[in-house]
Amino acid sequence: MTDISTHTPPVTGDWQPPVAGSAVSATVSVPGSKSLTNRYLILAALARSGSDLKGWLRSRDTLLMVEALRRLGAVIDEDGDELHIEPIPFTDGTAPADTGVQEQTPITIDCGLAGTVMRFIPPLAALTGREVVLDGDEQARVRPMSVTIESLRELGASITSAEGTLPMTIHADSQLRGGHLGIDASASSQFVSGLLLAAPVMPLGIELSNTADTVPSRAHVDMTIEVLRDAGVDISEPEPERWIVEPGLPRGLDVQVEPDLSNAAAFAAAAVATSGSVTIADWPVHTTQAGDGFREIAEAFGATVRLDRDGLHVQGPEKLNAVDLDLSAVGELTPVVSALAALADGTSQLRGIGHLRGHETDRLTALTREYEAIGVDVVEHPEALTITGTTQLRPALWHTYHDHRMVMAGAILSLRNDGMVIENAGTVAKTLPAFTQLWEAMLTPGA
Numbered sequence: 001m002t003d004i005s006t007h008t009p010p011v012t013g014d015w016q017p018p019v020a021g022s023a024v025s026a027t028v029s030v031p032g033s034k035s036l037t038n039r040y041l042i043l044a045a046l047a048r049s050g051s052d053l054k055g056w057l058r059s060r061d062t063l064l065m066v067e068a069l070r071r072l073g074a075v076i077d078e079d080g081d082e083l084h085i086e087p088i089p090f091t092d093g094t095a096p097a098d099t100g101v102q103e104q105t106p107i108t109i110d111c112g113l114a115g116t117v118m119r120f121i122p123p124l125a126a127l128t129g130r131e132v133v134l135d136g137d138e139q140a141r142v143r144p145m146s147v148t149i150e151s152l153r154e155l156g157a158s159i160t161s162a163e164g165t166l167p168m169t170i171h172a173d174s175q176l177r178g179g180h181l182g183i184d185a186s187a188s189s190q191f192v193s194g195l196l197l198a199a200p201v202m203p204l205g206i207e208l209s210n211t212a213d214t215v216p217s218r219a220h221v222d223m224t225i226e227v228l229r230d231a232g233v234d235i236s237e238p239e240p241e242r243w244i245v246e247p248g249l250p251r252g253l254d255v256q257v258e259p260d261l262s263n264a265a266a267f268a269a270a271a272v273a274t275s276g277s278v279t280i281a282d283w284p285v286h287t288t289q290a291g292d293g294f295r296e297i298a299e300a301f302g303a304t305v306r307l308d309r310d311g312l313h314v315q316g317p318e319k320l321n322a323v324d325l326d327l328s329a330v331g332e333l334t335p336v337v338s339a340l341a342a343l344a345d346g347t348s349q350l351r352g353i354g355h356l357r358g359h360e361t362d363r364l365t366a367l368t369r370e371y372e373a374i375g376v377d378v379v380e381h382p383e384a385l386t387i388t389g390t391t392q393l394r395p396a397l398w399h400t401y402h403d404h405r406m407v408m409a410g411a412i413l414s415l416r417n418d419g420m421v422i423e424n425a426g427t428v429a430k431t432l433p434a435f436t437q438l439w440e441a442m443l444t445p446g447a
């Protein structure tokens with residue numbers, strides 16, 4: 001198993017990841033899922049009693065969520081790898097109890113660059129009866145937010161936002177009653193998840209439907225439904241993309257967070273890229289995580305994949321096949337998958353990924369630029385990338401655009417591209433602060 005205890009601290013600036021001299025062979029254990037941690041935190045903040053989260057992910061996105069919920073009134077204590085959460089004092093279907101003079105001071109919330117914070121916190125904030133000002137990183141200010149803002153307005157919130165993005169202010173007179181709502185969720189599944197997660201506290205619950213093209217990242221909506229249901233919330237989807245949540249607070253949680261499979265995919269990809277063999281410990285047999293989709297994707301590249309009680313075992317092929325994949329449901333895997341496509345034998349199509357233009361950065365443009373710089377032939381389409389793999393990669397500075405998954409993609413390419421340097425590797429702390437350490441440990445013989 002990879003042991004990072006004796007390794008140097010995480011790299012925060014430029015990083016030259018190791019080249020794989022031979023086939024990578026390792027067992028890797030990754031920390032908890034970002035998407036599950038942040039959903040559990042939201043549910044715990046709404047619950048009718050205290051909650052315990054074990055194995056939660058400690059990263060920038062989750063710490064921002066913890067801080068946001070504290071500011072809204074939850075009490076959160078950290079004890080080793082556990083979090084204990086006492087909820088915001090909501091009662092079924094009403095705003096939280098009056099907590100006195102302090103209520104007059106606006107609450108400020110930093111969303112960083114976290115989609116889950118900027119789309120999941122506003123519905124809760126609008127239920128508190130407090131003035132809440134939300135902002136984030138410069139790049140967060142261009143991420144799509146108008147659907148969250150408009151939908152909360154329709155449900156009774158009073159919101160000021162000059163550009164329909166962050167920064168925004170939710171006013172204290174907001175009254176979110178819930179009810180029927182149709183939204184265009186084609187730009188992000190998080191518009192749907194944010195409303196569904198807060199719906200148990202709305203007096204009328206919610207009947208929400210998507211009125212536009214299919215919701216992307218469907219796996220994440222399934223995750224939202226599952227965590228709500230597991231917490232005793234009455235949620236149904238009587239027809240595709242129409243969801244009904246009945247009012248009624250969730251139960252307190254006592255859960256173990258699954259490992260983050262989208263982060264794990266980068267390590268599994270190291271096996272695929274080097275004809276190597278990597279085991280990801282504790283890969284769950286049942287999960288709603290988008291990262292689980294990597295099993296089929298690895299097979300499409302020619303890898304052999306086996307899931308058993310010890311985890312996921314990935315054996316890379318001698319030569320990578322080119323692929324033709326619709327990644328719309330599992331879009332966050334795209335940067336990692338694209339790195340494999342850049343090493344494959346032939347031309348790959350990665351389709352259904354237009355919504356990635358609203359992620360941490362415009363990922364289609366960022367990947368295209370960086371592939372061109374290292375000698376990979378890539379064509380950028382509005383909603384797809386065409387990538388022709390090569391064995392003749394050029395060393396270059398790989399820019400990361402404040403995108404953790406660009407760091408991961410760069411590390412995979414570095415396995416077969418000596419001299420490549422990854423700029424601002426510390427940005428990977430968004431979801432995996434120990435990434436550079438785990439990566440180097442994986443490439444240390446005997447890991």
Ligand SMILES: O=C(O)C1=C[C@@H](OP(=O)(O)O)[C@@H](O)[C@H](O)C1
Pocket residue numbers: 034035036115116187188189190193216217220331332355
């Ligand atoms: O709800 C979530 O936890 C997420 C939903 C997805 O967002 P989009 O639907 O905007 O792609 C995904 O890409 C993101 O990494 C996490």
Ligand SMILES: C=C(OP(=O)(O)O)C(=O)O
Pocket residue numbers: 113114115116332359360405431
């Ligand atoms: C798109 C991502 O993050 P966010 O939750 O900020 O949308 C991601 O992690 O790939």
